Amino acid sequence: MPAEEHRNASPAAPHPPTDTAEEAIWLWTQIKAEARRDAEAEPALASYLYSTILSHSSLERSLSFHLGNKLCSSTLLSTLLYDLFLNNFSTDPDLRAAASADLLAARYRDPACVSFSHCLLNYKGFLACQAHRVAHKLWTQSRRPLALALQSRISDVFAVDIHPAAKIGKGILFDHATGVVVGETAVIGNNVSILHHVTLGGTGKFGGDRHPKIGDGVLIGAGATILGNINIGEGAKIGAGSVVLIDVPPRTTAVGNPARLVGGKEQPTKHEECPGESMDHTSFISGWSDYII
Amino acid sequence: MPAEEHRNASPAAPHPPTDTAEEAIWLWTQIKAEARRDAEAEPALASYLYSTILSHSSLERSLSFHLGNKLCSSTLLSTLLYDLFLNNFSTDPDLRAAASADLLAARYRDPACVSFSHCLLNYKGFLACQAHRVAHKLWTQSRRPLALALQSRISDVFAVDIHPAAKIGKGILFDHATGVVVGETAVIGNNVSILHHVTLGGTGKFGGDRHPKIGDGVLIGAGATILGNINIGEGAKIGAGSVVLIDVPPRTTAVGNPARLVGGKEQPTKHEECPGESMDHTSFISGWSDYII
Amino acid sequence: MPAEEHRNASPAAPHPPTDTAEEAIWLWTQIKAEARRDAEAEPALASYLYSTILSHSSLERSLSFHLGNKLCSSTLLSTLLYDLFLNNFSTDPDLRAAASADLLAARYRDPACVSFSHCLLNYKGFLACQAHRVAHKLWTQSRRPLALALQSRISDVFAVDIHPAAKIGKGILFDHATGVVVGETAVIGNNVSILHHVTLGGTGKFGGDRHPKIGDGVLIGAGATILGNINIGEGAKIGAGSVVLIDVPPRTTAVGNPARLVGGKEQPTKHEECPGESMDHTSFISGWSDYII
Amino acid sequence: MPAEEHRNASPAAPHPPTDTAEEAIWLWTQIKAEARRDAEAEPALASYLYSTILSHSSLERSLSFHLGNKLCSSTLLSTLLYDLFLNNFSTDPDLRAAASADLLAARYRDPACVSFSHCLLNYKGFLACQAHRVAHKLWTQSRRPLALALQSRISDVFAVDIHPAAKIGKGILFDHATGVVVGETAVIGNNVSILHHVTLGGTGKFGGDRHPKIGDGVLIGAGATILGNINIGEGAKIGAGSVVLIDVPPRTTAVGNPARLVGGKEQPTKHEECPGESMDHTSFISGWSDYII
């Protein structure tokens, strides 16, 4: 996500250094400053902010603590999960970079996101995604029962059901997130924004590659259902409530149930911007010819 | 809700005094009587009924206790939340009146609601809404981090995600409630009924007024997605699964994806009754011209 | 479910004896062997596997323990729930047979289900369904407040909201399950597969028989909304995201919002296979005439 | 304990039938009546009384529930312990008879014990003793690691440390109980009363029979330390704070540190009554020749 765009999109939000190495430090500094400010303003929340953020020495420790406490159960203890998360986050820079990119995505794309700590603490989509990344890593290490147990906890606690084998890029915003389902062979590119109740589902009872592939910069509206091993081209936009069973070309918009391309199948209207970042959900209305109330 | 209508709608249910001041007392008396009857009939549930209802001296205490125990986590203790809820409910008669109106709404509109205590204890939509009202009050007092933390807990526990800035009237029924999403600048009038998976969503990544305004007496069917700063006129009905991006006139019915007005855009059929209270989900079928199986 | 079909569908999965009496023993033996293998391979999960499966002497004890710990709250203790579940599962062979049939359904229909223990431990749809069966039994014994309290816990914990009066057959797969809503007078036959966000909803605020009747072998795609006292004929298929308000004939496919029959209302295409078991979600595309991207 | 003696000792307390078979029923009936009366008088406690007593169908279920919830930890779940206790109490009439005898002992010997339910719910000595009886049974079945884990939980929760191999009779009152330590080869007879901080300890680091043997009807005062494989004769009395390293003859009184026999070593004063039941702690004063302030 170019810093330039950040500035345009949300001028009030502070911006990270362009140097990647410094970004993580900057981000953690921001988060601690936000938490300190909020703890001072709201004593009733200070204990929560200290335990989740201010008592920790790094974002990965804070995140591991928060996920361990959120996802634990009487049979999967918080200490076990904390240990698992911390081991993974502290040894894998890719996991940390993805978490940072996701925090930035929420902060700059979602106007309701008032701070990085707001996302870190409160966004079930963000938390589910970070926990999924660890589950995915376990899956690739053939630690499948543990990965599946994590998936189950994420689904119970956040109502977000992502198969641990699914591949998810960076800079992802799962907004609201309740009810998201992502299947085993699904692939999600970078800088994708996915609203709640979105399904990336399979077809039939046979295994193999059977789930959607979502290109970079795609925006998928609330309640959209995308089924089968199909491609949603980079920069495409899927309208809320759409049911998509066939490929969608890059930078086009598919809407409706059954979904159609805005502008028509032969000459679909192409947009320039990256909807996964602009989050423009509804500008296709004028092109949706039979949308009439 | 006029008592007269109550009687018609659900003759078996007991009815409150028409005098507002007496209604709260009557309601709490009813709830305790129900709980006492159930505790006697079902010893396995008696402990639960005593701790949640029968040991308390008022509805606000019972509700604060129940919400505190439902929404607490290992980092947000039940005692802290109980204190927060009790402080608000005991000092703000509007919060109490809204809770009473919502209890009556569930009891008289939902035929599956067998008693007031059934709603008080078991309806996640009711509980999420009361907790939201407190979060909203905190928001208006500029206690935003605490309000957002509450929103997050409500979303984790009930899968109901209502931004604390959203304004919600009285006599609201969130039926089933799982998956409801209500955005920051949404407004919901009085006597509205909203089924599960309903989204009152925003558009784009810029702030400002960007969510729907729902008039009094509206009924929104399951899975309906309403996006943008549009008006759903008082007494309108939105069919299940509809995707609505444009204003809907009062007392008309919009159905489908994309949504259309029953009777046509030019001369939409107008209904007399208040669908938010009658809960008539499907009577538009005959007017939905291309609905054919 | 004939063993023959199992073999075709998922050749890698082991199959139970055809004799019903031996099936339960075989299944529990399989589950313990899976858990033992996983515990050895993954020490971090061994404690979980021992507490949930390997320390128990039977499937009903394991299931009762797991449900008790999943569904408990600070006001409904795990010991109380464990006792309730164990009393029911150990005295009612129908409940046990249904649990076995549901485990087989998940294992043979869902290619993402890698083992019986995977389903037993991790599938919220499976767990919600077994807990519902106990709630339903309580309902038929006029222990309604307890049944409704269970419904509420299932809805909070699994985001699956099934009225305890609803009648559900055997061999049911609730896949992903988040957001499923099943109303009071709904009936679901045997060998039905229902994806997440499916609503079997009612109409209006009056009581009586007002929810759908789902025939044997039906497949209902993700996000489908079926409203009113209508019949979905045996072996019918409901496309994802469909809104269905009128009867669907046996072995036909209804898709879209509003839903239409594939092949047309007069001569709908009939399929031979049983979609509830084949889980073929998308083969109707070629017959969905106006589905065009 | 003869009913006659009960009547003399504590005329206000109700008395059980002399027939043993009816005693258990009578006792459980008394306990439920007490709990019901207290629940009505004190709504704040009603939930507690219902969950621990009134929701259960028998004393063994109530006791198993209470012990399971008291002794559980994050790594030894209440459901597991409940199951363990219930299996033992429901299949072993000796365990049940001992629990009944201990309840009667507390009720009739301790003037501070106002009801059977008071002892059942609140006496850590009673609860520790019943849990020990189960640990002892496990020990005799060679389930030693589980027995030792129980011992540890009892010591953590109640500060009562009884080795699971220790043999303890019926009608035992551990009054106050904090700090009681009973070693591996200790034996305690019937109708014994032991105050807090009492040690029945061993000698040296070699195994074998190395702990005291306490006869029937003995009373051991607070803080007494009895060490080694010595006999405390039936009906003997050990003064508070005494340190006893040598046999004490029946029906005599040993006091002091080092302990001496009241009346002198050669002709110790013999008492008639049974101090384990009369609980007379201090009548020896006149005979303690050098006790002078």
Added chain:
Amino acid sequence: MPAEEHRNASPAAPHPPTDTAEEAIWLWTQIKAEARRDAEAEPALASYLYSTILSHSSLERSLSFHLGNKLCSSTLLSTLLYDLFLNNFSTDPDLRAAASADLLAARYRDPACVSFSHCLLNYKGFLACQAHRVAHKLWTQSRRPLALALQSRISDVFAVDIHPAAKIGKGILFDHATGVVVGETAVIGNNVSILHHVTLGGTGKFGGDRHPKIGDGVLIGAGATILGNINIGEGAKIGAGSVVLIDVPPRTTAVGNPARLVGGKEQPTKHEECPGESMDHTSFISGWSDYII
């Protein structure tokens, strides 16, 4: 406790205003300042300090929160106990004054007590005593089953067993406190210091007035056992490990098992200072004639 004496005893400790009305405010201000300093110096403890002290608006709220969380169990919820404590502390100035006096007693008498917040948070003797004061109030209001349930929780959690009927003055220091037992008819005066394992016990199994009466300013050493309805005169000192069965005159010292008066029974040595405040445990050695090693 005169401020003058405070200054002598512990010059480093800050001192309250002599005006009683201002003392409570001063004390709470001190406690908050201590907690704020510690939270800043130790981030790992900050969450704990905010939740227990810094998020509260008064000492009684902090204390009620802390006691509620310490004494709760799975069957006696923290919210219920918090409510109970808060109701009592906020309506009864005597309870608040006693808590303040006890905090000052610990701070000025115990050299290991480094701050008021140290005592408030960590001294089980202080916490047990405050909870007892509430239990005692309930007892005097004839809410006996609740008072006894509290006694049981205090005994389980703190290993301090004080009968709710026992009367306890102000300015009490229970130092270390483990194992303290105080019987039903015991009375403890003001400015008394009692070490751990001290028993104020009864005699026999008959009711009535049967426990010790402890005068103002008494010091009772560790492990002392005082039995029967006897008087320990004001300013008396009881040596560690003593067993006392007969009255002890004012300002004398009793030591040993059996206890003797230092200086002899006829002309016991009288001391001037108030040992309950000076905490001088061992100055009697020179007067203990037969104490020889």
Added chain:
Amino acid sequence: MPAEEHRNASPAAPHPPTDTAEEAIWLWTQIKAEARRDAEAEPALASYLYSTILSHSSLERSLSFHLGNKLCSSTLLSTLLYDLFLNNFSTDPDLRAAASADLLAARYRDPACVSFSHCLLNYKGFLACQAHRVAHKLWTQSRRPLALALQSRISDVFAVDIHPAAKIGKGILFDHATGVVVGETAVIGNNVSILHHVTLGGTGKFGGDRHPKIGDGVLIGAGATILGNINIGEGAKIGAGSVVLIDVPPRTTAVGNPARLVGGKEQPTKHEECPGESMDHTSFISGWSDYII
């Protein structure tokens, strides 16, 4: 502790390599083997053994996990404590060596200790001591509020109250441990054995060096009270229930209240063996001239 002595004392127990570096590895291997054997023999305990021992890669991880879960509370979370313990144990070889020495001490001195894992999991004295060592380290690092909070948790959970400033050597056995109190300036040497209810207490309300110094190899019997800045010489033995206020010479035995030296003050009997290791509690009887029953 010389391996030779181990062999004599407890021939059945396995012995570590004499090389210190290999001892830790050997010990952890033993512990895992014991736990594996017990898990196989007792399925009901397997979950507990896997979570506490078998899922961990080292003794310090197992111990940190176990202490974190034992000592946590609703306001001091297990994840925080686990992190604190793990950071200390994994970076400080002295802490690890002391834990190993303490495990060996329990295994070889206490005939009731059947395995290393028995001590690791179940001995509150062992666990309290290891937690104290961490608290002591925090104290020396001027992290005093955290050290004091740990002390408080140890006192609540284990009824063992050791001031974090107290210095404790290696090879310590706190047997039974309930009620042990160790003051701020106390020092305990190596290979000391201390029974339950032992007090190493201070004198008066003034600070400074005021607690006992316990030499190497000392044995202190149950309930002994040692007060003031006095020396208990190396290899001395303090009888159960003794009250000691004056120095005790090396390799002598002090018994009684008031304590006297066995053999007389002028020519006390000297013993050869090391009572802290031999655990001989009662062989002084023959030398205790006035011990007569």
